[in-house]
Amino acid sequence: MSLARFFSKPRWQSKDESARRAAVASDQEPELIEALPRLAREDSDAGVRIAAMKRLADPGLTQAMASDDRDEGVRVAARSLWAELLSGTHAAAPSLADRLRLLRAQDDPRLIEQIATSAPEAPLRLAALQRIDRQTLILDRATTDADPEVRLAALARIDDEGQLARIVERTRRTDKTINRLAAERLENLRVERGDVDAIALRARQLCERLERVLREGDGSEEAADIASAWTGIADKAPPTFIARYRNARELYELSRNPDAVARLRQRAEDRVRIEEQIGTLERLLAEHRGSQQRDELMQRYDELAEQHAAYAQDVDDSSAGVSVRFARLGAQIAALEPLPRNELAVTSTTETEDSARLAEQTERAAQAKAAKAAAREQKIQAWSDELQAAIEATASAMQTGKTAEAHTHHASIGRLRRQIGSVPASLRERLADVESEYAKIAEWQRWSDNERRRQLCDELELLPQAGLHPDALATRVREIQAEWTHLDQIEARSVHATEGMARHFRALCRKAIEPAKPYFEKRDELRKQGTKETSELIAQARTDAAAEEPDLRALPNLRRQLADALRGLDRVDPRERKNLAAEIKAALALVDERVSARNATVEAAKAALTDRATALGEVADTRTAISQARDLQKLWQKAGNGKRSRDQAQWKTFRSAIDAVFARADNERVERSAQERKALESAAGLCAELEALAIGDAQPERAAVQRIESAWRELSPADAALRQRFQSAQSRLAELGRRIEKQRHRAQFDIWLSHYELCRQLERSELAADGYRAAEAGLPPLTLGGDALRARIGDALEGQELEPGDPDLLRDCVLEIEQLAGLEPPAEDRQRRMDLQLEKLSARMRGVNAPAPDTALQNLLAEWLQLGPVGVEDAPLETRFKRALHAALDTLG
Incomplete structure (x- = not known):
């Protein structure tokens, strides 16, 4: 890996855990996106794994980490994310079909319960609810879930009476359907358990429903449902309700018997026909004109007798009235006598003086009376027609079991009878029959209604002990009062008929509502x-x-x-x-x-800010544009909130303009970063070149060093590490130059010392002349003190034996060299060294300048050669000389 790439490593590969976490959470590098699954599974930091997991939001990976990760915190975070993904509350949640499929594979009760309560889709909550066994949660879903199907499904899984009672109480005002179904299930459970009160209540409700069907009619389906429900409690119901139900059922069956209805209808038609013929004969009887007409009446009466004989075979109250009229008509016809054939017309007219005037007045009075009588006759005829229609409608309603309609039509009969005064003879018998039938039905209903009134009174007596909510209690009292009033209206009778029971009823109402008064x-x-x-x-x-x-x-x-x-x-x-x-x-x-005025003000202010934000795109200086954009954001916050929809629309426009400014700054920052990164790479390359020059053994070319330093000055990188690195390379390069110069300077002394060693070996006869020459040929030539040393070597080659030098002078020379090298002399020579130092000090005080150390050392070497060789007894002195010379060379460089 190159140094430049090393220094530009992305944040998500940093060794700093916080930097990695931040990068994994927000950076958009393609390499990072590709590496997220691996980081979520393998990164050493739990926070980085959590950030990668949340960034991916992959259901499979999240579920695996929820159970397999080595860190408890990661497992907790994974379980939370897994629940959000499966319930659909996470933005990256799978589709509903996938979540339904994944739900079927889950077995964690807490996860399933969370889905049942927090999933936004009703089908998913319903699927989760079907796998839940905790009754308290099922009860909560039955009362609080937003979807009616989920509430109904939850209610279907509850069979406990206590929980059903709580559901009834909770949903009394919030969910009428669930409240009704829960109440029905609760009642059914109590009936199945054999609860006496529940059975009595069920029996009463069924009787009331059947009686209502009798009153209103057209309730065959409801009657069938009532019969089916009664079968379940027939052997458990109280005797009073059994008798009440039996009577109501008999009345209902009678009203629904087709044969009986057809028979009654046929008899009614026969009665009408016979009554019409009787009426005709009665009119002819009133107008008879002699024996010839008497004979005709007798003949028609005999023909009618055959029809009456067939009709009178079924003896009932209606046929009795017809028979009476028929017998009375026969007696009247038989009593008729023929009229005289020559009937004398008796006319007596008294003429008076004012006969003409009286005749005129009489005529006018007769005409007015006739007109009034005609109008009255028309009204009576119309009322009679209405009365006949009302009679027939009443009879039809009673025959079909429509009691309520029968009451309405019967009330019309009473009104018309009061208007007509005397009922026409043709309608009297028919009216008598209808009144007789109506009296029976009214009596039956009166008995049934009175029974119902007594039941209402009994229920009122029990209401204070029922433990109902005050509102429910008041509602029930109002319902009972409304039913009582409805019974009075149906009967259409005077309130005085049940005044005693009504007073008792009103007292019970006051007593029933008394416990709720504090509330x-x-x-x-x-x-x-x-x-x-x-x-x-x-x-x-x-x-x-x-x-x-x-x-x-x-x-x-x-x-x-x-x-x-x-x-x-x-x-x-x-x-x-x-x-x-x-x-x-x-x-x-x-x-x-x-508020509208304020919204308009806010809208105008934000529109102006939006225009200013849009204009920032024309500002050339990015720093200025950024500064102004931040100021505009502060002004936007100070502008306040207006109408939400308009605020959001304006905010989108304003934000897009501001984002464009920051995007431009980001682009420039990216370009600047690229340039800085390129400059850093170039600077790192210069450092590498300078370091390569500094690690060599030879002195680098000055031009190459100047080129690197000139390029470095142009870059002027701000990175402290690179600047320190470049300075370190410069220091090493300078050290290399000093070392090379030192080696060059010391080389001449080393060459002198090598030749001096050969000379001493030659003087001590340790080396022959030929050996010396061979050894001397392998040494560099002398450049320092060559004449003196060559002279001694020449003397030694010629075989001359030199006198040893003066030991004291030699010792002084060694002390001088040791002083240059900074070595301490032996104890016996310290005083001598001090004396030499005092002499030098005295000379400097006299104005004699001391030579440079290098010159002083050359002078001492020359003096050493001039003093002559060291004697055998002074051999340690020569050892001190060599040691001091090496130390001096190391010191002087």
């Missing part, structure tokens, strides 16, 4: 308080909205309070609700007007 009094108190608070809120809204400079930021909150008050008017006095609703709406209109 209603407290509720009235709370409603008064609610009325007061609502009125105060309305007054505050009017004051705040009508102010010259209202608090515009507080108006939306005030409007929400008014809207909540309008929705919560059930907490105020019902008598004040209409007025308060109107006042709240008026206050809302006033607030809306001010």
Whole structure:
């Protein structure tokens, strides 16, 4: 890997765990996206694994990490993410079909319960509910789930009476369907268990339903359902309800018997036909004109006798009236006598003086009377027709079992009879039959209604001990009162007929509602308080909205309070609700007007900010544009909130303009980063070149060093590590130059010392002349003190034996060299060294300049050669000389 690439390693590969976590959570590099699965499974840091897992949101990987990861925190986070993905609350959740499929493979109860409560799709919640066994959660779903099918499915899985009772209580005002079904299931369970009260209540309800069918008619399907339900409790119901149901059923069956209805209809038609013929004969009898007409009446009477004989075979109350009229008609016809053939016309006319005038008055009176009689006759005829239709409608309703219609038509009969006065003879018998049938039905219904009234009174007596909620208690009392009134209306009778029972009923109503009075009094108190608070809120809204400079930021909150008050008017006095609703709406209109004005102001301000943000695209300097964009964002926040939909639309436009500015800054930053990265790579390359020059053994070319340093100055990188690296390479390069110079400077002393060693070996006869020459040929030539040393070597080659030098002078020379090298002399020579130092100090004080160390060393070497060789007894002195010389060379470089 190159150094440049090493220094530009991406953040997600950093050794810093926090940097990796941040990069995994937000960076968009393709290599990172590809490596996310591996990081989620293998990264050493738990936080990085969690960030990668959340970034991927892959169901398979998440489920595996929820159970297999080595860190408990990661497993907890994975389980949470897995629940969100499976329930559909996560943005990257799979499709509904996939989640339904995945749900079937799950066995964690907590996960399934979370899906059943938080999944947004009803089919998924329903599928999860089917796998739940915890009854408390099922009860909660039956009362709180948003989907009716899920609530019904949850209710179907509840068989406990206590839980069903709680469902009935919870859903009394929220879900009528669930409330009704739960109440029915609760009642069924109690009936199956044999609860006496439940069975009695079921029997009463069935009897009431059947009696209602009898009153209203057209209820064959409902009657069949009632019969089926009665079969389940027939052997358990109380005797009173058994008798009541039997009577109602007999009446219903009678009204639904086709043969009996057909027979009654045929008899009615026969009766009408016979009555019409009897009426005709009665009119002829009143107008008879002699024996010839008497004979005709007898003949027609004999023909009618055959029809009457067939009709009178079934003896009942209706046929008895017809038979009486028939017998009376026969007697009247038989008593007729022939009229005289020559009937004398008796006319007596008294003529008076004013006969003409009287005749005229009489004529006018007769005409007026005739007109009035004709009008009255027309009315009577019309009423008679209506009466006949009402009679037939009443009879038909009674025959088909439609009791309610029979009551209505019978009331019309009473009204028409009062208008007509005397019922026409042709309708009397038919009316008598209908009245007889109606009296029977009315008596049956009166008995049934009185039984129902007694049952209502019994129920009222038990209501205070039923433990109902006060509202439910009051509702039931109102229902009972409404049913009592309905019974009175159906009977269409005077209230005095049941006045005693009615007084008892009213007393029971007051007694039943008595336990709920404290509740209603407290509720009235709370409603008064609610009325007061609502009125105060309305007054505050009017004051705040009508102010010259209202608090515009507080108006939306005030409007929400008014809207909540309008929705919560059930907490105020019902008598004040209409007025308060109107006042709240008026206050809302006033607030809306001010809010609209504020919204317009906010919209205008934000439109101006949007225009300024759009204009930032023309600003050349990106830094200036960024600064102005931040200022505009602050001004946008200060502008406040207007109408939500308009705010969102303006925000999108404003945000897109601001994002364009920051995107431009990001692009420039990316380009600048690329340039900086390229410069860093170039700087790193220069450092590498300089370091390569510094690690050699030879002195680098000056031009190459100058080129690198010039390029470095042009780049001027700000990276501290690279600058330190370049400075370190420069230091090593300078050290190389000094080392090479030192080696060059010391080489001449090393060559001198090598020749001096050969010379000493030659002087000590340790080396022959030929050996010396061979060894000397392998050494570099002398460049330092060559004359003196060659002279001694020449003397040694000629065989001359030199006198040893003066030991004291030699010792002084060694002390001088040791002083240059910084070596401490032996104890016996320390005083001598001090004396030499004092001499040098005295010379410097006299103005004699001391030579440079290098020159001083050359002088000492020359002096050493001049002093002559070291004697055998002074051999340690020569050893000190060599050691001091090496130390001096190391010191002087």
